[in-house]
Amino acid sequence: MDLWYSEKHTPYVLFSIKVDKQLYTGKSEFQRIDIFESKEFGRFLTLDGYMMLTERDEFIYHEMIVHVPMAVHPSVKKVLVIGAGDGGVARELTKYKQIKSIDLVEIDKQVIDACKKYLPKTASALDDKRIDFYYQDGLKFVRKHKNEYDLIIVDSTDPFGPGEGLFTKEFYGNCYNALKDDGIMVNQHESPFYAEDAIAMKRAHKRIAQSFPICRVYQAHIPTYPSGHWLFGFASKQYHPIKGLAASEWRALGIKTDYYNTKLHAGAFALPNYVQEMLKEVEE
Amino acid sequence: MRDLKGRQKRAPIKEALDELKSMRVVPFDVPGHKRGRGNKELTKFLGEQAMGIDVNSMKPLDNLCHPSSVIKEAEILAAEAFGAKYAFFMVGGTTSSVQAMIMSVCKRGDKIILPRNVHRSAINALILTGAEPVYVNPETNERLGISLGMRLSEIEKAVKANPGAKAVLINNPTYYGVCSYLPGIVSLAHKYNMKVLADEAHGTHFYFGDNLPTPAMRAGADFASVSMHKSGGSLTQSSFLLVGDVNKDYVRQIINLIQTTSGSYLLMSSLDISRKKLALEGKPIFEKVLEMTEYAREEINSIGGYYAYSKEIINGSSVFDFDRTKLSVNTFDIGLAGIEVYDLLRDEYDIQIEFGDLGNILAYISIGDSYKGIERLVGALSEIKRIYQKDKSGMLRHEYISPKVELPPQDAFYSNKEQVSLEKATGLICGEFVMCYPPGIPILAPGERITKDIIEYIEYSKAKGCLLTGPEDEQVEKLNIIV
Numbered sequence: 001m002d003l004w005y006s007e008k009h010t011p012y013v014l015f016s017i018k019v020d021k022q023l024y025t026g027k028s029e030f031q032r033i034d035i036f037e038s039k040e041f042g043r044f045l046t047l048d049g050y051m052m053l054t055e056r057d058e059f060i061y062h063e064m065i066v067h068v069p070m071a072v073h074p075s076v077k078k079v080l081v082i083g084a085g086d087g088g089v090a091r092e093l094t095k096y097k098q099i100k101s102i103d104l105v106e107i108d109k110q111v112i113d114a115c116k117k118y119l120p121k122t123a124s125a126l127d128d129k130r131i132d133f134y135y136q137d138g139l140k141f142v143r144k145h146k147n148e149y150d151l152i153i154v155d156s157t158d159p160f161g162p163g164e165g166l167f168t169k170e171f172y173g174n175c176y177n178a179l180k181d182d183g184i185m186v187n188q189h190e191s192p193f194y195a196e197d198a199i200a201m202k203r204a205h206k207r208i209a210q211s212f213p214i215c216r217v218y219q220a221h222i223p224t225y226p227s228g229h230w231l232f233g234f235a236s237k238q239y240h241p242i243k244g245l246a247a248s249e250w251r252a253l254g255i256k257t258d259y260y261n262t263k264l265h266a267g268a269f270a271l272p273n274y275v276q277e278m279l280k281e282v283e284e
Numbered sequence: 285m286r287d288l289k290g291r292q293k294r295a296p297i298k299e300a301l302d303e304l305k306s307m308r309v310v311p312f313d314v315p316g317h318k319r320g321r322g323n324k325e326l327t328k329f330l331g332e333q334a335m336g337i338d339v340n341s342m343k344p345l346d347n348l349c350h351p352s353s354v355i356k357e358a359e360i361l362a363a364e365a366f367g368a369k370y371a372f373f374m375v376g377g378t379t380s381s382v383q384a385m386i387m388s389v390c391k392r393g394d395k396i397i398l399p400r401n402v403h404r405s406a407i408n409a410l411i412l413t414g415a416e417p418v419y420v421n422p423e424t425n426e427r428l429g430i431s432l433g434m435r436l437s438e439i440e441k442a443v444k445a446n447p448g449a450k451a452v453l454i455n456n457p458t459y460y461g462v463c464s465y466l467p468g469i470v471s472l473a474h475k476y477n478m479k480v481l482a483d484e485a486h487g488t489h490f491y492f493g494d495n496l497p498t499p500a501m502r503a504g505a506d507f508a509s510v511s512m513h514k515s516g517g518s519l520t521q522s523s524f525l526l527v528g529d530v531n532k533d534y535v536r537q538i539i540n541l542i543q544t545t546s547g548s549y550l551l552m553s554s555l556d557i558s559r560k561k562l563a564l565e566g567k568p569i570f571e572k573v574l575e576m577t578e579y580a581r582e583e584i585n586s587i588g589g590y591y592a593y594s595k596e597i598i599n600g601s602s603v604f605d606f607d608r609t610k611l612s613v614n615t616f617d618i619g620l621a622g623i624e625v626y627d628l629l630r631d632e633y634d635i636q637i638e639f640g641d642l643g644n645i646l647a648y649i650s651i652g653d654s655y656k657g658i659e660r661l662v663g664a665l666s667e668i669k670r671i672y673q674k675d676k677s678g679m680l681r682h683e684y685i686s687p688k689v690e691l692p693p694q695d696a697f698y699s700n701k702e703q704v705s706l707e708k709a710t711g712l713i714c715g716e717f718v719m720c721y722p723p724g725i726p727i728l729a730p731g732e733r734i735t736k737d738i739i740e741y742i743e744y745s746k747a748k749g750c751l752l753t754g755p756e757d758e759q760v761e762k763l764n765i766i767v
Contacts, residue, residue, distance in 0.1 A: 137659050139659040140659045143659075143662065143666055165659055168634070168660055168663070169664075169667070170660060170663035170664040170666075170667045171663060173670070173671070174666065174667060177667075
């Protein structure tokens with residue numbers, strides 16, 4: 001049998017993974033959800049046909065979106081996570097003993113249910129007692145909170161589906177308002193490589209820069225995302241992402257990681273020239 | 285009424301267009317783009333389907349100037365759906381419907397009773413006909429700074445003072461959602477042999493939804509101009525003129541005075557298909573719209589500072605009813621003019637709302653909306669308050685400036701005029717319109733005396749960034765006055 005999953009990374013570029021079998025398919029109020037099994041990438045989750053994560057490379061994404069801010073802000077206690085129904089962000093966060101509570105806001109409960117059942121490696125920490133689940137629109141949730149969180153992690157889908165509202169100026173402004181005076185927001189920041197992704201990336205950066213005094217972008221290599229070159233946004237009210245790195249304190253925690261380390265932390269903020277230029281273009 | 289829903293499943297104009305397409309007729313008539321083949325760029329832009337139905341009147345498609353087959357059938361179906369005696373397909377916007385209904389009842393020198401907060405199209409019709417306005421003061425809600433509806437007692441005064449007037453014109457509802465006591469006005473006007481004309485540019489949904497204000501045809505009005513392209517879902521510029529017990533053949537003659545002989549089948553088919561949708565699914569559609577609007581109102585009110593008003597402003601007279609599908613929000617208490625919030629929403633948050641005036645904004649909610657979009661609007665409003673809130677002192681509240689009509693609009697419009705600067709215009713008679721667009725309600729109409737208050741109001745609106753239109757001088761630094 002010759003069964004392949006394919007995603008168009010652009011109208012002219014196709015990315016395919018040989019599928020062993022389909023484990024789950026469902027249609028929620030918001031999107032179509034599929035989970036497949038493959039030889040090369042293990043199990044993988046797609047929403048509306050777009051790759052969300054594979055068991056093989058999700059550690060890169062989840063470690064980079066969580067440990068970078070956690071190594072800067074030494075005393076994060078209260079975290080808000082938006083999106084991330086797969087549980088990968090929660091798994092990394094629950095490695096920190098000082099975190100007292102995690103509010104996880106996912107609009108689509110069906111994603112969480114499917115991931116718990118079919119992606120146990122990623123969703124393993126979703127039963128942690130520190131997590132409270134809110135099944136609602138992230139934009140609405142964050143609007144109702146003020147001066148409350150140390151860290152907000154925006155693990156959104158692309159800005160062309162249910163995640164659209166999470167790429168807006170009003171959302172970033174509401175996040176600013178929901179953070180404490182030394183709070184940090186980290187977000188999935190799209191890719192600079194293909195033209196369409198780069199437009200979304202620049203728009204996001206422009207809007208975050210308008211809302212936060214400190215706003216930097218860092219990168220990681222994620223093989224199953226378009227072009228493999230992926231960015232994250234680091235926005236904060238006080239902490240500088242590199243000067244503020246508390247390397248020895250973080251290492252003292254003894255958290256085991258496969259991708260992240262404190263040397264790579266500083267390096268991840270060193271961006272290619274063309275990316276720097278794109279960011280400069282939209283900074284005011 | 286038997287099997288009304290079954291009949292309403294039909295869309296005769298759409299069906300005729302489908303059939304024409306299947307016949308593969310060779311066109312040696314206009315339009316010259318010949319189903320798009322002669323204009324590839326336009327076809328690529330609009331799509332082959334749209335170009336393919338941009339056709340001329342012909343036997344199988346009927347003729348809008350003299351309907352006898354499919355357009356007539358579609359008009360009868362529309363009349364049935366709205367509970368009217370007849371319905372005219374209009375392709376010149378609701379402006380053309382409003383003009384046609386006024387011209388159908390008023391001739392030169394006839395009087396018509398109307399509130400001053402009418403759309404410019406109504407006063408335009410007075411210029412065309414030479415009819416004379418008798419303005420009834422719509423009360424103003426001081427807190428909100430908006431004009432309301434007409435009190436029945438005020439209309440009664442006007443009717444008794446002008447017994448020969450031909451008609452009473454009513455907004456049902458106003459742009460903001462305010463309704464007058466229509467059934468009462470109808471029986472009063474009919475008692476004095478006056479026709480009742482309703483401008484229902486913002487009231488299409490009244491005919492189909494539950495728990496909404498009374499639509500004009502149900503209240504017994506003689507004419508209603510209904511903007512299908514607003515809450516009805518058809519294409520921009522398409523509209524219905526509904527009539528009760530009137531001479532419809534004469535109305536057709538009037539329409540033919542002002543309307544094109546090349547009625548667009550894009551517009552007509554959009555009316556036909558949208559009427560069908562409303563007749564079959566109107567109830568659940570507007571239930572959903574109401575639910576979304578109520579949700580948005582509650583969320584906006586919980587931000588604080590903003591006031592998204594609703595039925596609580598009903599007072600039994602000048603606000604007899606309120607259209608809860610309208611999301612009108614007062615912005616005074618955050619120290620920003622509505623127009624400033626309107627500009628911020630568009631420039632900073634990529635959100636386009638319907639309009640902003642000096643103290644209010646209106647976001648138009650329809651079946652095309654989603655809760656996701658509403659969250660963006662609410663989120664942006666809460667951010668605008670957080671970032672831009674100002675002290676509210678020094679803000680001008682709209683007050684009703686009672687117009688001093690010195691000349692009928694037509695006489696004024698055609699008088700000899702000259703331009704003078706705004707500051708020198710006080711005390712003179714205006715020869716043209718001045719209005720903020722939207723909402724398009726004139727601050728000055730031709731023939732009205734210019735006062736100091738009016739000039740201040742114009743200056744303030746300009747300073748706040750309102751788009752002022754009407755005068756020949758586009759910058760509105762000069763006004764045409766009557767010599």
